[in-house]
Amino acid sequence: MTRKKVKLAYISNDSARKATFKKRKKGLLKKVSELSTLCGIDACAIIFSPYDSQPEVWPSPLGVQRVLSQFKKMPEMEQSKKMVNQDSFLRQRIAKANEQLKKQRKDNREKEITQVMFQSLTGKALLNLNMMDLNDLGWLIEQNLKEICKRMETLNNGASTHNSSNYGLVKNNGEASQQQVDKSSGFDQMSMEAMQKQQWLLDLMNLQEHMGFGGEEIMYPFGESSHSTLWSNPFYP
Numbered sequence: 023m024t025r026k027k028v029k030l031a032y033i034s035n036d037s038a039r040k041a042t043f044k045k046r047k048k049g050l051l052k053k054v055s056e057l058s059t060l061c062g063i064d065a066c067a068i069i070f071s072p073y074d075s076q077p078e079v080w081p082s083p084l085g086v087q088r089v090l091s092q093f094k095k096m097p098e099m100e101q102s103k104k105m106v107n108q109d110s111f112l113r114q115r116i117a118k119a120n121e122q123l124k125k126q127r128k129d130n131r132e133k134e135i136t137q138v139m140f141q142s143l144t145g146k147a148l149l150n151l152n153m154m155d156l157n158d159l160g161w162l163i164e165q166n167l168k169e170i171c172k173r174m175e176t177l178n179n180g181a182s183t184h185n186s187s188n189y190g191l192v193k194n195n196g197e198a199s200q201q202q203v204d205k206s207s208g209f210d211q212m213s214m215e216a217m218q219k220q221q222w223l224l225d226l227m228n229l230q231e232h233m234g235f236g237g238e239e240i241m242y243p244f245g246e247s248s249h250s251t252l253w254s255n256p257f258y259p
Contacts, residue, residue: 040073047071051080064089135162 033039047069058065058081066089067080079086093101106114135158142148151159 043071043073054080064092066090131158135159139163
């Protein structure tokens, strides 16, 4: 059975609050003791509470004084360098959560536009897209075209290398050269397929002609006047 998530809020019930204090105080002191033993560090704990007349210290009053003495000998800048309170801790957590949320929204947006791009390749009309969606779609298509061009260049270079090797092998061994020629044909076929995919994406870019979006401004979503950044929405700064 999984543990129930505890709500971090002040406990208004007196008896429940006192029971929680005793339980968590014991756990805290245990963790400090484990940290000191496992890592070989000097640590101490001082706990004040309305339930005890005297503060509880760990490991002992002399041990606490020794650790505090070491701390006070440090320069003031070093003392407060890694010091946090509840307010600063919560601010750090909130900032980190906001960054994670921003990244997740960006990933979701890219997946959404990618799905639209693949649906367009199947012939689905783009009837419900606004200018922001079209700009993002155009940027994504451009990135895919760049990747395709790089892939085609790599395949063409590989095919040229294999053709040169095949020419030398034909002179030395007819049977072996025939096998190399067959492999080269396979590379040429892959290059043709890559060119066909590029043509499909180029056809998709022509949104005015095929998808029914009139207006010349749609034809230049990457111009300085309409798309000065990579993504034109608040999730892509």
